[in-house]
Amino acid sequence: MKGTIDRAALIRAAFRAREAAYAPYSHFTVGAALLAKDGRIFTGCNIESAAFSPTQCAERTALGKAVSEGAREFVAVAVAGARDNAPDDALPTAPCGVCRQMLYEFGGDELLVIMAKSEADYREMTLGALLPLGFGPQKVL
Numbered sequence: 001m002k003g004t005i006d007r008a009a010l011i012r013a014a015f016r017a018r019e020a021a022y023a024p025y026s027h028f029t030v031g032a033a034l035l036a037k038d039g040r041i042f043t044g045c046n047i048e049s050a051a052f053s054p055t056q057c058a059e060r061t062a063l064g065k066a067v068s069e070g071a072r073e074f075v076a077v078a079v080a081g082a083r084d085n086a087p088d089d090a091l092p093t094a095p096c097g098v099c100r101q102m103l104y105e106f107g108g109d110e111l112l113v114i115m116a117k118s119e120a121d122y123r124e125m126t127l128g129a130l131l132p133l134g135f136g137p138q139k140v141l
């Protein structure tokens with residue numbers, strides 16, 4: 001399954017979504033693209049707030065769009081983010097802890113997380129590696 005994922009297309013979708021980022025406070029713009037099991041791609045950007053704490057990450061924007069459109073199972077997510085003028089050697093942006101938890105709710109250990117600096121320069125890890133011993137629905141339901 002993982003071998004058949006079109007990483008370049010997913011990364012492109014994340015960069016396209018990043019163009020809509022609303023990040024006037026941090027100047028750190030992020031785009032995310034979630035690939036659902038049924039083949040649909042849902043995208044999102046970060047949305048900041050003058051009150052700061054309500055800020056929503058790109059990953060959770062994409063997740064909210066997806067779940068509200070009936071998708072609940074995902075195979076991969078691409079994340080593209082950086083602050084303005086970030087140095088070229090900066091590490092790619094990885095999902096924050098809250099987003100890892102929310103992704104885990106619907107993706108579980110197998111979700112492939114693609115952290116991209118460009119279409120050709122990315123790092124990938126499973127969500128299980130990014131969130132070991134994740135607490136998910138199987139514990140509660």
Ligand code: THU
Nearest residue numbers: 026028030046057058094095096
């Ligand atoms: N942010 C994301 O959208 N996703 C991440 O994976 C890391 C952080 C956003 C939140 C905030 O708007 C800005 O990046 C700086 O933290």
